[in-house]
Amino acid sequence: MTLLKHDQKPEAAGRRIAVLSVHTSPLAAPGGRETGGMNVYVRELSRELGARGYTVDVYTRRASAQAPETQPIGPNARVINIAAGPAEMIEKDAIAAHLPEFEDRVSAFAAREGLAYDIVHSHYWMSGAVGAPLADRWGARHVAMFHTLGEVKNRARITEHETALRIDAERAIAASADAIVVASEHERQLLASLYGVDSGRVSVVPCGVDLDLFTPMDKEVARRRLRLRDGERIILFVGRIEPLKGIDVLIGAAAQLHDDENFRVLIVGGDSRTAAEVAQLRSLAARLGVDHHIAFVGAVAHEDLPLYYNAADVCVVPSYYESFGMVAVESMACGTPVVASRVGGLASTVRDGETGYLISWRCPEPFAERLELLLGNDELRASFGRAAREAVERFRWANVADAVSSLYARLLEGPAACVNAIPADLRRTPL
Ligand code: UDP
DSSP states (O other), X not given: OOOOOTTOOGGGTTOEEEEEOOSSOTTSOTTSSSOSHHHHHHHHHHHHHHHTTOEEEEEEEOOOTTOOSEEEEXXXXXXXXXXXXXXXXXXXXXXXXXXXXXXXXXXXXXXXHTOOOSEEEEEHHHHHHHHHHHHHHHTOEEEEEOSSOHHHHHHHOTTOOOOHHHHHHHHHXXXXXXXXXXXXXXXXXXXXXXXXXXXXXXXXXXXXXXTTTSOOOOHHHHHHHTTOOTTOEEEEEESOOSGGGOHHHHHHHHHHSOTTOOEEEEEEBOOGGGHHHHHHHHHHHHHTTOGGGEEEEEOOOGGGHHHHHHHOSEEEEOXXXXXXXXXXXXXXXXXXXXXXXXXXXXXXXXXXTTTEEEESSSSHHHHHHHHHHHHTOHHHHHHHHHHHHHHTGGGBHHHHHHHHHHHHHHHHHSOOSSOOOOOHXXXXXXX
16 A cells, blocks of 8 residues: 555546646736736645645746746646747737747657646636647646636626637637636536536636635734724725726725725735726826825735735725635635625625625725725624634635546546547637
8 A cells, every 4th residue: 555645645646737827927926917816826726736746737938037947836846937939028918929839848848858747737718728739749638727708808897808819719628628617606607608618517616715824813913014004994905907806996986985084995916017007096096086095005925915904994806707706715714804796706705794795786886885884883894704714714725626636536537528629720820
């Protein structure tokens, strides 16, 4: 009998997983325009799978000349930086043109190291577009996770214009992958209704939260460490600064709060690439006369975020769409109630009237009304906060890794569900 180390699982032994995260590295700091939940997800899941005994290689596009070819991220897990296009940050849309080169270089790297993989796990459509042919080449099963879907973004907000190219690629990936992982039941339904995907191939695995990092602490201590003013109510937003996040709705809601209210809205997230978006939001705040209540904090290191969640009285997630919404779960893990849009995964993570409030309309008034209610009632906030921490205990990363690991085991037991048939023109034409 082989003795397995503490966390190791028999189904993982000798199994190699190629994780594809083409457009953004799991090591990139979240909170930029294009770095957020997916980066955290890929990093945490890869670490957990590595600890279980899988060998995990995460392939990403090299976005800095200083990035070494390989970087360890945990036991049995490493990031491999693949040169495809300029070694610098480039627009996400521009990355699509380098996908064929990326695919070839990944294949060459694996051949050079004599690697073959059992599973290719791709994240976001660009990774799916190269994941399908790579899985074919290695005789591996292809597991796709979209994180966001073009059709859904386009429908969620009129200003979003996801290209037909992306949507066609998503359709091809969805039709060909052996399995698709989604973070909520709602996303499974969307894949069925908008992409015609047979739900039997779709596994619902909610995202995770680090319950040791995101944990309740003394609010006053957190506030002092952040040098926040005594007695001020804190309303928190955390996330990528992009239109889909609905920060305009939050600013509109702030403008509806009583002017004599002593409150501050902290907006965490953003980098040099989001300056234009921030400028627009600032001018909206100025037009509405609430700029003195709003502070743009910029991106905060993931490890420092617990201070912000703990310092806050309430966290607002006013997104037009959210496939899962890790921020809401992190806030609840710190015992801070959430006021969120009733969209996507948020509708199943936030319990309306128990751990926060869900708002069915993407307009400021109902958000303001719920904020007034919570900010004015210390007891209510405290009881929501306690319930919130309890409600998110089930979202630990170990549970995510267990679910993904059993999916891998199921796929590797049986025959491939279907042939990975991404049309050749989609694979080879610069997208
Ligand atoms: N985040 C962070 N620092 C920031 C802003 C965001 O670490 O300044 C992290 C946040 O803790 C969460 C992730 O980025 O883990 C955002 O995930 P979410 O699912 O809420 O949104 P997504 O980016 O997937 O749209």
